[in-house]
Amino acid sequence: MSKPRKPKGRPVSGWLVLDKPFDFGSTEAVSKVKWLYKAQKAGHAGTLDPLASGMLPIALGDATKTVPYVMDGRKIYEFTVAWGEERNTDDLEGEPTQTSDKRPAEEDIRALLPKYTGVIEQVPPQFSAIKIAGERAYDMAREGETVEIPAREVEIHRLTLLKAETDQAHFEVECGKGTYVRSLARDMGRDLGCFGHIAGLRRTLVAPFGEERLVPLEKLVALEEIEDVEERLAALDAFLIPPVEALTSLPHVRISDDQVRRLRAGNPVILRGRDAPLPTPEAYATSISGELVAIGAVEEGEFRPKRVFG
Known part of the structure; x- marks a missing residue:
């Protein structure tokens, strides 16, 4: 009988609250962190779009057993909606599908916010990781298919207008699991009669981890300059949060x-x-x-x- 393979990497365990940079995929970020830490296992608690920045909690080792409890945590996003254009991806990456010369007044935006607060029904974006008949919606959308995605209930705890300008508005939203901010931008644009898409998105909180825990990727990469491997890994480990802190609920x-x-x-x-x-x-x-x-x-x-x- 052959011996079981010894796992590659070291059995390091803990949470790293990464400040994911813009134009960097979540899977790519996890792979980079796993490589830096020489970890046996790694996973993340909730995908963040490549064009979004901010909090991406990454679990290493035994901390991966606590991922579901962070996935269920409330989240806070700051986002900007550009008015006048709806896109097939509901963000800057996509192609325009509908346009309008109309621009919403600040009072009209504020009057709309209660409709998007509480438990609401939301249709995820065409370009999303939702599975339809076993296939990812974004794979089907990239092949030119029109994807019929059923509406689902999500919870918006708070939606705040931070600043209104002529062509765009800035918001902060506190929401539950499964909420798509891109869908919020799309639906508000339709209700205001001017169309809209996400022009900027940053996640600032994934409970129970606060913004003060964020570690920029460049700060981790800079430690590669430390030649002594043990010293470098010790410096990286100093950023880790014990797995138990994911279970405070x-x-x-x-x-x-x-x-x-x-x-x-x-x-x-x-x-x-x-x-x-x-x-x-x-x-x-x-x-x-x-x-x-x-x-x-x-x-x-x-x-x-x-x-x-x-």
Whole structure:
């Protein structure tokens, strides 16, 4: 019997909150970070369009097990809508499909905002990663097909007009998972009767990570000048956030050293005391020192592990 292959790279684990530059794809950014860190595994928590900049949380190693909890976090974007033209991609990259000489008054824009606040129905852009009959919508759109994408419910917590100019307007939106800002620009342009597309987009928050955590890509690349490999990797590791910080929305259980060993072996542990959480389908357990041990369920007075760390 052949021996299992040893994973390439080092078992580094943590979150890097990358400030993704403009005109750089999310997959390309993950590959670059994985290469810089010499990591065994890497993934991101939510695609950011190549023409968008800002927050792209990247998980390395065991932190990839916590990606779903960051994917579900609220997000904040700052964006600019250019009026007078709708494009097939709903941003600067595409070809014009409809034009108008009309320009909206500031009061008309403000009057429209409540329509786009709360739970709304939204049709994703033709050029999106949505799967239709097993194919990506953008692949079908690039082949000239008209893609019928069903509307879906998304939640807009807040939509604010920051500045209105003659040919464009600047906004900030706080929204939930699955929201397409390009669709917001397209739909507002249609409602205002002037058409519109995204002319600038930046993501400033992906909960639970704030803007103060952002690390510019050029700052990481600059560390390549450090010739000593161990010193260079240590400098890179200093930017990493422990995986446990991705789970702050879940109930927390602190366990003893004996219970750590049981959980890591895949066994449940009994929870005692008045601080034990109520039954819940998801919670996370840490050691006394704060190290993440497992994600699991609290049922019948036990913590039952589903994903184990370390």
